[in-house]
Amino acid sequence: MPRVTCSLALLCVLAVGSADGQDVRQHTRLAPRGTTVTQSQAEALTLTLGTASLRLVQTLIRTAGTIDNTGKILTASLSGPDAALVKLGQRARAFSPSSKSSMYQAYVTRVTARPGGATVQVSLSASGRLNTTLYVLEIVAEQGPFLSVPNEAIIEEGGTHIVYVQQAGEYVAREIHTGIQGELLTQVVDGLDQDAQVVTFGSFFIDAEHKLKGTGQIQ
Numbered sequence: 133m134p135r136v137t138c139s140l141a142l143l144c145v146l147a148v149g150s151a152d153g154q155d156v157r158q159h160t161r162l163a164p165r166g167t168t169v170t171q172s173q174a175e176a177l178t179l180t181l182g183t184a185s186l187r188l189v190q191t192l193i194r195t196a197g198t199i200d201n202t203g204k205i206l207t208a209s210l211s212g213p214d215a216a217l218v219k220l221g222q223r224a225r226a227f228s229p230s231s232k233s234s235m236y237q238a239y240v241t242r243v244t245a246r247p248g249g250a251t252v253q254v255s256l257s258a259s260g261r262l263n264t265t266l267y268v269l270e271i272v273a274e275q276g277p278f279l280s281v282p283n284e285a286i287i288e289e290g291g292t293h294i295v296y297v298q299q300a301g302e303y304v305a306r307e308i309h310t311g312i313q314g315e316l317l318t319q320v321v322d323g324l325d326q327d328a329q330v331v332t333f334g335s336f337f338i339d340a341e342h343k344l345k346g347t348g349q350i351q
Contacts, residue, residue, distance in 0.1 A: 178333070179303075179331055179333070180331070180332050180333040181298060181329045181330065181331060181332065182281060182282045182285055182329070182330055182331075182332040183327060183328070183329060183330075184279060184280070184281050184320060184324050184325065184326060184327065184328040184329075184330060185279070185280070185326060185327065186276070186277040186278065186279055186280075186326065187276065187277055187278070187280050187317055188274040188275065188276045188277050188278075189274070189275050189276050189278055189280055189312050189314035189317050189318070189319055190272055190273070190274050190314045190315050190316065190317070191217070191272075191273050191275065191312065191313075191314045191315060192270045192271070192272060192273075192315055193210070193214045193217060193218060193270070193271040193273055194268065194269070194270050195208045195209070195210055195214075195252075195269050195271075196208060196266060196267070196268060196269065197226065197252075197254065197266075197267050197268075197269040198265055198266055198267070199256075199260050199264070199265055199266075199267060202259075203256075203259040203260045204255060204256045204258075204259055204260065205241075205253055205254070205255055205256070206226055206238070206253065206254045206255075206256065206267055206269055207251065207252070207253050207254075208251070208252045208254070208269050209249065209250075209251055209252075210249050210250050210251075210252055211248050211249035212248075212249065215245075215248075215249040215250040216250075217273040217275070218240060218243055218250060218252055218271055218273065219240065219243065219273075220240055220241070220242070220243060221239060221240060222239065222240045222271055222272055222273060222274075223237070223238075223239060223271075223272045224237075224238040224239060224240060224254050224269060224270060224271045224272065225237055225238060225269075225270050225272075226238055226254065226256060226260075226267040226268065226269045226270070227267060227268055228260070228261050228264045228266070228267055228268075229266065229267075229268060230264070231261060231264075234261060236256045236257060236258060236260065236267075237256075237257045238254045238255055238256045238257060238269075239254065239255055240252060240253070240254055240271060241253050241254065241255045252271070254269060254271070275312055275314075276312075276319070278311065278312065278319040278320075279319065279320045279324070279326055280314075280317040280318055280319050280320060281295060281308075281317065281318060281320055281324070281330050281332075282316065282317060282318075282330075282332045283313070283314075283316060283317065283318050284332050284333055285330045285331060285332045286308070286310070286318060292307055293307065293308050293309070293310050294306065294307055294308070295308055295324065295330045295331070296330060296331040297324070297328050297329065297330055297331075298328075298329040298330070298331070303331055306323060306324060307323055308320050308321075308322070308323035308324050309321040309322050309323055
């Protein structure tokens with residue numbers, strides 16, 4: 133799923149000093165220059181900052197499970213890399229495909245290794261739905277801690293990943309290399325220092341392209 137929101141795409145435009153009839157992305161992909169934004173402007177633009185820091189990266193392992201006669205034990209079969217991530221005590225949740233609004237909290241209570249994968253048992257916190265045997269199961273696996281940033285901070289340009297870093301009142305484009313992508317966070321392998329302040333969200337309704345064409349420069 134693309135991570136570029138309308139707001140973040142406009143932040144890319146802010147890094148351009150002039151349009152000159154050229155494609156904006158060519159200016160901003162690896163441009164070392166930034167744009168100065170005052171505190172009042174940042175508030176008007178609704179800029180939100182996040183910190184690059186060491187955190188556990190959570191991923192959801194999704195599979196199908198069948199419930200036993202007690203109505204509380206789900207059994208699922210996993211294969212490949214996902215099987216190695218499942219551990220006793222991990223949190224999980226389950227729901228029937230016919231009733232997604234009824235979510236059951238659960239925990240992994242047994243992991244049995246087998247060639248190429250594992251068989252997993254999960255205990256529900258409450259009895260499942262009557263006459264329902266098949267459930268969607270999501271197991272929460274935590275990896276790390278890794279240097280990571282919020283997913284919404286990352287802009288994807290082809291095979292390149294870019295974040296905007298706050299530096300001395302400016303927001304500067306920085307190319308990063310990523311690793312594990314979790315539900316909320318993405319591991320940063322290199323290109324970013326710990327405690328760096330990155331733009332996670334910026335929302336404003338300005339036709340930036342029109343202003344660039346009209347004035348040649350954003351004020």
